[in-house]
Each structure stands twice: as C-alpha cells, then as structure tokens.
Amino acid sequence: MSSTSWPYYPVFMRLRGQRVLLVGGGEVAARKLRLLLRADARVHVVAAQLNEEVAELCASGAAVHAGVVFEPRQLTGCRLAVAATDDVALNRQVAETADAQGVPVNVVDDSTLSTFVTPSIVDRAPLLIAISTGGAAPVLARRLRERLEAMLPSAYGRLAAFMHSRREAVRSAAAHTARRAIWERFLDSPAAEQVLSGDEARAADELAAMARQRPAVGEVYLVGAGPGDPDLLTFKALRLMQQCDVVLYDRLVAPEILELVRRDARRLFVGKARSQHAVPQDEINAELVRLATDGQRVLRLKGGDPFIFGRGGEEIDRLMAHGIPFQVVPGITAASGCAAYAGIPLTHRDCAQSVVFVTGHARADGTLDLHWDQLARRGQTLVVYMGLNSLPQVCAKLIEHGLSADWPAAMIDDGTSPRQRVITGTLADLPQRVADARLKGPSLLIVGEVVRLRERLRWRGEPA
Ligand SMILES: C[S@@+](CC[C@H](N)C(=O)[O-])C[C@H]1O[C@@H](n2cnc3c(N)ncnc32)[C@H](O)[C@@H]1O
Known part of the structure; x- marks a missing residue:
C-alpha cells in the first residue's frame, strides 16, 4: 500500500428496504441499529439478549428479531452485515462467514476484520458529511466532526433539500454547461440566505430569474x-480553486x-521541465x-x-486585449517561503538592509546576463531563482566582482x-556541495550573511 493510497473506498450506499444483518443486541448494537434505520434498512437482529432500545425497535416492527444464535444462512440476501457483540470469537465468525459469502461486513472496533467502516457523520440530511481516518486516528475524525458541526448551520439540510427540489426546473431552463454556474451563483447570492431563513418562495423566484439569464463570458x-x-x-x-471549471x-x-x-x-497540464514548456506561452495565453x-x-x-x-504579466496582457475579466491572487513567492522554512531571514538589521531577486536562468548560449556589480554587494541578500544549473557560474561571477570566497x-x-x-556553504564550496547532494529541484539560491543566522534560527526538521 503506498502512503497515499486509501485504506477504504468512500461510498454512500442506498439501503432503503434492503436487508442488513446485525449480530448483537447490546448498547453498541443499538447505536448501529439507529444509524441503519436512518437509512431505512430492513435490519434483522440476531442476539440472545436485547437491550431495552433494541427490544422496543423490534417490538414496534422497525427491526426484526431474526434469531438468538448466529447462523450462516441468516446472511443470505443481505446487503451488509454488522457484528456488534462483545464476543470476539463470534464477531470473527460473523466476519469470516460474511466475507466468504461476499457480504460486506463491519466488526465494531475491529478494522482488521471489517471490509467496511462507518465514518463519523455530520448529519444535515439530505446533506451528509462522512469523515474517516480509516481507523488510523478516530479522535482526529471526531475532532474534525465537532468543528464541522459548529461551522454548518442546521438549516443546511433545508438548503440541500431546496436545491434538490429545484433541480428539474433548472435543468429544463438552462443548458448543461450553464447549470453549474447557476448553482454557484445561487449559493453566493442572497437567495441561499433566504432559504436558510425559511423564505423559500422568494428564493425560488430568484433562482428562476438566474436560470433565465444568458451565460456571460467567463473569467480567469x-x-x-x-x-x-x-x-x-x-x-x-483556495476559494477560487474550488469554484473553477x-x-x-x-x-x-x-x-x-x-x-x-x-x-x-478539468485539469490541463501546461508546464514541463526547466527551459521547455509542454505548451508554449503563446498557446497558454490563447x-x-x-x-x-x-x-x-x-x-x-x-x-x-x-x-x-x-509570466503573469504576459498572460493578463492578453486577457486585457480581449476584454476578458480576470483576478490576480498573489502567492507566497519561493524566496519568502523557502527562506522562512529554512530559518534564514532575508533581511536583518545587522547584516542585510536590502534584498534582490534575480533569475539565474542562462541564455541558450549558456551566458548569464546580469548586473554583477549591483549583485556582488555587502549588506544585501541576493536570491537567485532558477539558479541550480548556473550555480558555479553565479558563484564565480560574484567572487570576480568583489565578494569574498568565504561569503x-x-x-x-x-x-x-x-x-x-x-x-549551506560559501561561494567557493557551495557548487561542489550541491553537486554532491544531487538535488532534484526546484532549488533556490540565497547569498548573503543572513545565511549564517540559520545556525541559530533553524526551527524545522529536514530529511538528512
Ligand atoms: C519559473 S520560477 C517561478 C517562481 C515563482 N513564480 C515564485 O514566485 O516562486 C521557478 C523557480 O522558482 C524557485 N522555486 C519555486 N518553488 C520552489 C521551491 N518550493 N523550492 C525551491 N525553489 C523554488 C526555483 O528557483 C525555480 O527554479
């Protein structure tokens, strides 16, 4: 199993009217029974003793007391099986028999015997949020559930039900490609708030008006x-990442x-290795x-x-020329991020009053056309992007223009x-150290006395 593979495949299962075998009649079984009945399953309970709640549910006809002793034939026709007894051997027997018959089985508190697990649930039916750590950290799942419970108003269920009730109306009013945008607009509009506060009639009118509008030009x-x-x-x-098409x-x-x-x-990969682009910039713009x-x-x-x-400037230049609306969202640049995580402040009162960002990307003929006089300065930090390959050249040039070899x-x-x-190293020995380390990139070069501060300010563990 790779470190990113899932221990369980997440799925929501329709159990309405389907038979489920529940072995056990105690408190834990009662909890499972309650959840299964929420999904309108036809639950057959097998247990010698039923606690008060399970007994009542069986007596009322909500569930069936199907036997006192587990027998393999009870699994016939079952969609799921749940073993919820405190008898380890019996739980194992139920699990092995169910698995042999191809019936998914859950053994309470034993994920090794279970072929499915029940997640932590945030219930805003019909909206359900299921959280699972695959048995790895149940407390973490519970903590997350508590947070989501606090974040989501209880009326979210009403919102989901409203959207369900209007799906057909939106479907018949708008083309397939426009529907998602309509729903997104609806969720961002006051109409969604109206549903949450109970004014569904007004929300329905507004949604209908949104569905009639012609699709506008998109946005970048x-x-x-x-x-x-x-x-x-x-x-x-994050917000824009979650609303793009x-x-x-x-x-x-x-x-x-x-x-x-x-x-x-839809995902389009448009960038490849250094100095080449899978898709040329001009085609990306287009x-x-x-x-x-x-x-x-x-x-x-x-x-x-x-x-x-x-190259963000080039891209928005083209968008402007075509009158396409766009937004630019700044990100943390490599210099800030890498310096912070390496414990190297880019400026420092004692040794660096300015910082300069340059590209170390060489021309096709291998030359680096930079203003070396301005870069080889004391009291300044130099950050070189795209400088892994040109590192020997950069270090040599900085020494040539006045920085000491032990800088x-x-x-x-x-x-x-x-x-x-x-x-870390000096202008004299860093190229060899970096070559020995066989770095894969992306790599960022920081030159200046601030690098020495890392000895004191390093705060984060790193692989050896
Ligand atoms: C084409 S530039 C893009 C820079 C980017 N726009 C930014 O603001 O960080 C690519 C260079 O950024 C640097 N870089 C980006 N991410 C990095 C990272 N996680 N670690 C080290 N260097 C990084 C490397 O020097 C890399 O060659």
Whole structure:
C-alpha cells in the first residue's frame, strides 16, 4: 500500500428496504441499529439478549428479531452485515462467514476484520458529511466532526433539500454547461440566505430569474499557489480553486495543492521541465482567452507568486486585449517561503538592509546576463531563482566582482515541502556541495550573511 493510497473506498450506499444483518443486541448494537434505520434498512437482529432500545425497535416492527444464535444462512440476501457483540470469537465468525459469502461486513472496533467502516457523520440530511481516518486516528475524525458541526448551520439540510427540489426546473431552463454556474451563483447570492431563513418562495423566484439569464463570458483567476506547502495558500486562492471549471497548471504546483482544486474541474497540464514548456506561452495565453470566451471560469494556477518570474504579466496582457475579466491572487513567492522554512531571514538589521531577486536562468548560449556589480554587494541578500544549473557560474561571477570566497550561501531544494533540503556553504564550496547532494529541484539560491543566522534560527526538521 503506498502512503497515499486509501485504506477504504468512500461510498454512500442506498439501503432503503434492503436487508442488513446485525449480530448483537447490546448498547453498541443499538447505536448501529439507529444509524441503519436512518437509512431505512430492513435490519434483522440476531442476539440472545436485547437491550431495552433494541427490544422496543423490534417490538414496534422497525427491526426484526431474526434469531438468538448466529447462523450462516441468516446472511443470505443481505446487503451488509454488522457484528456488534462483545464476543470476539463470534464477531470473527460473523466476519469470516460474511466475507466468504461476499457480504460486506463491519466488526465494531475491529478494522482488521471489517471490509467496511462507518465514518463519523455530520448529519444535515439530505446533506451528509462522512469523515474517516480509516481507523488510523478516530479522535482526529471526531475532532474534525465537532468543528464541522459548529461551522454548518442546521438549516443546511433545508438548503440541500431546496436545491434538490429545484433541480428539474433548472435543468429544463438552462443548458448543461450553464447549470453549474447557476448553482454557484445561487449559493453566493442572497437567495441561499433566504432559504436558510425559511423564505423559500422568494428564493425560488430568484433562482428562476438566474436560470433565465444568458451565460456571460467567463473569467480567469491568475492564482499564486505558493512554494509547495498547501497551508501557505491564501483563503482567496483556495476559494477560487474550488469554484473553477478548468485549471491550467504547471510543474511547480505541488500535487498536494492540486488535490484542493475542485474535484470535477478539468485539469490541463501546461508546464514541463526547466527551459521547455509542454505548451508554449503563446498557446497558454490563447487557451486562457478561448476557455474564458466559452463562458468558463479558468484557474491559471502557478507556483509561488504569478508576478515574480511567473509570466503573469504576459498572460493578463492578453486577457486585457480581449476584454476578458480576470483576478490576480498573489502567492507566497519561493524566496519568502523557502527562506522562512529554512530559518534564514532575508533581511536583518545587522547584516542585510536590502534584498534582490534575480533569475539565474542562462541564455541558450549558456551566458548569464546580469548586473554583477549591483549583485556582488555587502549588506544585501541576493536570491537567485532558477539558479541550480548556473550555480558555479553565479558563484564565480560574484567572487570576480568583489565578494569574498568565504561569503555565505545556501541552496534550498523543494522548499516548504516535507522533502525540503538546505545545503549551506560559501561561494567557493557551495557548487561542489550541491553537486554532491544531487538535488532534484526546484532549488533556490540565497547569498548573503543572513545565511549564517540559520545556525541559530533553524526551527524545522529536514530529511538528512
Ligand atoms: C519559473 S520560477 C517561478 C517562481 C515563482 N513564480 C515564485 O514566485 O516562486 C521557478 C523557480 O522558482 C524557485 N522555486 C519555486 N518553488 C520552489 C521551491 N518550493 N523550492 C525551491 N525553489 C523554488 C526555483 O528557483 C525555480 O527554479
């Protein structure tokens, strides 16, 4: 099992009128019985003794007391089985028999015997939120549930029911491609609030008006995804990531961040290795215009900040020329993120009063056309983006233009991620140290006396 594979496949199952075998009649079984009855399952209870609640539910006809001793034939025709006794051997027998018959089985408090587990539930029926840690950390699941309970007004169920009741109306009024945008607009409008406060008639009128409106031109969200750690996303980035129809992303966007984009948004990968682009910039610009003209909400997701070595300016230039609405959301640039996570302040009263960001990306002929006189300065921190390959050249040039060979420098690889590595040294020896470390990139070079502060200010563990 890979570290990212799921221990269980999440699914909601229709149990209305379906037979479920519940072995056990105590308090735990009663809890399971209550949940199964919420889904209108036909529950057959097998137990020698029933507690008061289970006995009452059986007596009232809500459930069936089908026997006092478990027998394999009781599983015939069952959609699910639940073993909820305090007899370990009996629970195992139920699990093994059910599994042999192909009936999914849950053994209370024993995930090794269970082929399905019941998650923690936030109940705003018909809206249900299921939370599971696959048995790894039930307390964490419970904590999360408490937070969601506090966040979601109880009337959310009413909102979900209202939307269900209007689905047909919206379906017949608007084309398939426009429907999602209508629902999104509805949720962001006062009409949703009207439903929550009980004024469903007015909300229905407003929703009908929204469904009649012609689909407008879409919009482009040019969003900075930060250097890698998803926790460094801004609230606004996250909000737009969750409401886009399509996302164009490049290599620097960490998979963990892409996970947070709306699940059913179309994903277009447009960036490849350093110095090449899977899709040339001009085609990316044209694609943004085409998708937005088609009425879609297009997320252009970029590593770091879109306006720092991100070609964001070129993209919005094209959007402006075509009158496409857009928003730009800044992200934490690699310099800020990597420096912070490496314990290297970019400025410091004692040793660095300014900071300069430059690109170390060499021209096709291998030369680096930079203003070395301005870069090789004391009292200043120099941050070099895209400088992994040109590191020997950068260090040599800085020495040539006046910095001493023992001037401190650090290379930060895959900064802010759990895989972050920091190689420190001097202008003289850093190139060899970095070559020995076989860094994979993306890597960021920081040059200046601030690098020495890391010895004191390093606050985060890193892989060896
Ligand atoms: C094309 S530039 C994009 C910069 C981006 N717009 C930003 O604001 O961070 C790519 C370079 O950013 C730096 N970079 C981006 N993310 C990084 C990370 N997580 N760790 C180290 N360097 C990173 C590397 O120098 C990489 O070669």
